[in-house]
Amino acid sequence: MSAATPISLSPNDPVIDVRNLHTRFGLNVVHDDISLSVHPGEIFALVGGSGCGKSTLLRTILLLQQPASGSIRVFGREVLGLNDEQALPMRRRWGVMFERGALFSALTVTENVSMVLREHTALSADLIAEVAALKIALTGLPPDAGNKYPSELSGGMRKRAALARAIALDPELLFLDEPTAGLDPLSASGIDELVQSLRDALGLTIMLVTHDLDLLWRVADRVAVLGEGHILGMGTMTELSQMDHPIIREYFYGPRGRAASVQAGEASKTWKKK
Amino acid sequence: MKRATISDQGTARLVIETDRAFCSGVWTTRGIAPLEQQLELAAWPDSEELLFDCSALSALDTTGAWLLHRTIRTLEQRGRRVTITGLRPEFSALMQLIASSAMASKPPPQVPPNFVTRVGLQAWHGLQGLHDMLAFIGETAIILLRSLIQPRRIRWRPILHNLQSAGFEALPIVGLLSFLMGLVIAYQGADQLQRFGANVFIADLVGLSMLRELSPLMTAIIVAGRSGSAYAAQIGTMKVTEEIDALRTIGVGPTELLVLPKLLALVIALPLLTIYADITGILGGMIMANSKLDVGFDVFLDRLGDAVSLSSFLTGIGKAPVFAAIIALVGCYQGFKVTGSADSVGRQTTVSVVQSIFLVILADALFSIAFNWLKI
Numbered sequence: 001m002s003a004a005t006p007i008s009l010s011p012n013d014p015v016i017d018v019r020n021l022h023t024r025f026g027l028n029v030v031h032d033d034i035s036l037s038v039h040p041g042e043i044f045a046l047v048g049g050s051g052c053g054k055s056t057l058l059r060t061i062l063l064l065q066q067p068a069s070g071s072i073r074v075f076g077r078e079v080l081g082l083n084d085e086q087a088l089p090m091r092r093r094w095g096v097m098f099e100r101g102a103l104f105s106a107l108t109v110t111e112n113v114s115m116v117l118r119e120h121t122a123l124s125a126d127l128i129a130e131v132a133a134l135k136i137a138l139t140g141l142p143p144d145a146g147n148k149y150p151s152e153l154s155g156g157m158r159k160r161a162a163l164a165r166a167i168a169l170d171p172e173l174l175f176l177d178e179p180t181a182g183l184d185p186l187s188a189s190g191i192d193e194l195v196q197s198l199r200d201a202l203g204l205t206i207m208l209v210t211h212d213l214d215l216l217w218r219v220a221d222r223v224a225v226l227g228e229g230h231i232l233g234m235g236t237m238t239e240l241s242q243m244d245h246p247i248i249r250e251y252f253y254g255p256r257g258r259a260a261s262v263q264a265g266e267a268s269k270t271w272k273k274k
Numbered sequence: 275m276k277r278a279t280i281s282d283q284g285t286a287r288l289v290i291e292t293d294r295a296f297c298s299g300v301w302t303t304r305g306i307a308p309l310e311q312q313l314e315l316a317a318w319p320d321s322e323e324l325l326f327d328c329s330a331l332s333a334l335d336t337t338g339a340w341l342l343h344r345t346i347r348t349l350e351q352r353g354r355r356v357t358i359t360g361l362r363p364e365f366s367a368l369m370q371l372i373a374s375s376a377m378a379s380k381p382p383p384q385v386p387p388n389f390v391t392r393v394g395l396q397a398w399h400g401l402q403g404l405h406d407m408l409a410f411i412g413e414t415a416i417i418l419l420r421s422l423i424q425p426r427r428i429r430w431r432p433i434l435h436n437l438q439s440a441g442f443e444a445l446p447i448v449g450l451l452s453f454l455m456g457l458v459i460a461y462q463g464a465d466q467l468q469r470f471g472a473n474v475f476i477a478d479l480v481g482l483s484m485l486r487e488l489s490p491l492m493t494a495i496i497v498a499g500r501s502g503s504a505y506a507a508q509i510g511t512m513k514v515t516e517e518i519d520a521l522r523t524i525g526v527g528p529t530e531l532l533v534l535p536k537l538l539a540l541v542i543a544l545p546l547l548t549i550y551a552d553i554t555g556i557l558g559g560m561i562m563a564n565s566k567l568d569v570g571f572d573v574f575l576d577r578l579g580d581a582v583s584l585s586s587f588l589t590g591i592g593k594a595p596v597f598a599a600i601i602a603l604v605g606c607y608q609g610f611k612v613t614g615s616a617d618s619v620g621r622q623t624t625v626s627v628v629q630s631i632f633l634v635i636l637a638d639a640l641f642s643i644a645f646n647w648l649k650i
Contacts, residue, residue, distance in 0.1 A: 030277060053293075092304075105614070105615030105616045105617050105618075106615065106616070106617035117303070121303055121306075121307060121337075122307035123303075123306070123307050123337070124307075124310055125309075127310055127337075127340075127341070130340060130344065131336070131337050131340055132301075134340050134372065134376060134383060135336070137375040137376070138336070138371070138375050144374070147384055149614075149615065150615065150620075151613065151614030151615045152614075167336075169303055169304075170302060170303045170335035170336050170337060178546065197371075200370045201367060201368050202336065202369075225359065235294065260640055
């Protein structure tokens with residue numbers, strides 16, 4: 001199958017399909033036989049304690065890191081072993097928001113967003129500027145933020161700008177690494193709503209890595225808990241919260257976990273009213 | 275909600291008839307560029323009412339939706355009434371989202387400052403830079419004095435570390451360049467001296483030019499490029515990652531920890547490097563004199579002792595600590611001037627090298643004038 005051939009995907013095929021993934025750093029085993037799949041239109045979350053390999057898994061799927069063995073299929077196509085040229089069609093179909101934004105510091109926010117469009121489309125400069133402004137507005141940034149440099153933005157605004165860049169090409173698949181880390185509760189709940197509305201409006205599939213239990217309760221359709229190199233549990237938040245594994249229980253029934261779940265119960269009532 | 279999950283095949287199409295326009299195909303970022311060009315040239319019918327039939331639209335993303343929104347808005351501004359039909363519910367939800375975001379999306383125009391403002395700003399920034407630099411030198415001087423009064427406060431470990439990185443590790447490059455310089459001066463002078471039969475004066479030529487001027491200047495320029503830039507980049511990066519702020523909150527003065535050791539180490543290292551450069555430079559000249567002018571090593575050294583007075587040697591060495599202070603202060607100062615981004619680190623590093631080399635040469639010129647005046 002050549003790089004240019006579009007891959008037909010029936011609506012129920014998983015967008016991401018990870019099979020028997022093993023990753024090692026030296027003697028340190030990070031992933032020991034991990035398998036998971038993400039379905040179209042789903043918001044899938046990876047959780048787990050610090051250093052459990054969530055970010056490594058994300059980086060492996062994004063082709064930034066090579067695993068020891070296993071298979072990863074994205075949009076139905078094996079991605080491991082692809083070179084940069086072969087990976088390009090994939091990379092144009094996904095958007096990534098890094099934990100600390102990773103905005104290009106020499107460019108303004110608008111330039112950060114329009115750069116992606118300029119690189120990958122043949123649109124006119126005017127349309128690119130308009131679409132960039134639109135993406136910036138979609139993420140809830142004020143219009144004047146577009147002319148600012150990343151260093152002039154607050155943490156929350158930087159995250160939004162990074163999100164604007166991630167959705168610049170209207171990706172089918174969006175990766176979010178710690179979308180709410182380091183944000184105040186107000187900004188964080190803004191991101192919650194943003195993620196949800198993006199999925200609903202654009203029909204995105206979203207894979208996110210997070211520690212934020214509120215975010216999990218509010219937006220995640222399915223969650224995988226990583227620990228000790230394995231997937232300890234996978235399912236909806238409600239399913240997970242009934243599992244018996246000690247690490248999962250600790251994760252969800254620590255003092256913060258309980259608070260978030262109570263809050264989520266109340267929130268979902270008000271959500272339904274809306 | 276379902277966009278085409280099939281990788282987009284087919285293109286975006288728009289067909290205009292007397293009172294309606296048919297949108298069809300895949301209106302997504304990737305394939306929409308031809309349509310955009312077509313829209314610019316589109317001849318819209320004169321009828322007052324227009325119907326957009328979107329029932330054959332198979333995919334729509336934000337770029338496509340924006341293009342549709344923009345087209346319709348432009349038509350409405352020209353006084354036409356536009357109705358859309360056949361839009362799938364998920365597409366019309368997207369259109370609504372676009373319309374509501376579009377209200378907020380116009381960025382305010384940026385007015386570039388006019389000529390007078392630019393000149394004024396430049397002058398103001400220049401003055402501010404001068405003020406900041408003086409303040410920085412003053413602060414460093416105060417902390418230096420305090421450290422000299424209480425030698426316990428001096429941090430020896432970073433000083434030794436800097437001595438190694440800025441001094442010892444510079445030996446090969448300084449030695450090599452100075453050796454070549456001595457070689458070249460002797461080579462260039464050989465012809466002229468031979469013409470007058472003044473072969474032995476090659477020792478005067480090489481000795482005086484290297485010891486008084488070239489060794490100190492060249493060593494300082496190499497060190498400015500090697501270490502001055504490293505100082506600026508290190509402190510600049512620490513500023514970006516808020517390490518400088520962290521130091522302040524811990525109660526450790528960044529000047530005391532970062533600037534002073536570099537300054538002291540360089541003030542010690544640069545004179546030593548200069549002496550080393552003197553030696554290798556003269557060695558280069560000696561080898562060239564031996565091979566081109568038949569002036570043996572013993573004759574050369576004998577003549578060198580007569581030609582070069584102690585004061586010549588000392589004026590050369592005496593300049594080195596001043597050059598060292600310039601390089602260390604400029605490098606650190608530019609590092610502290612970094613603001614927030616990787617781009618700024620690069621810019622200030624460049625500025626630090628250019629500025630310290632400029633100031634070193636300027637200081638050298640002032641030294642020449644002063645020595646001339648004092649008849650040294």
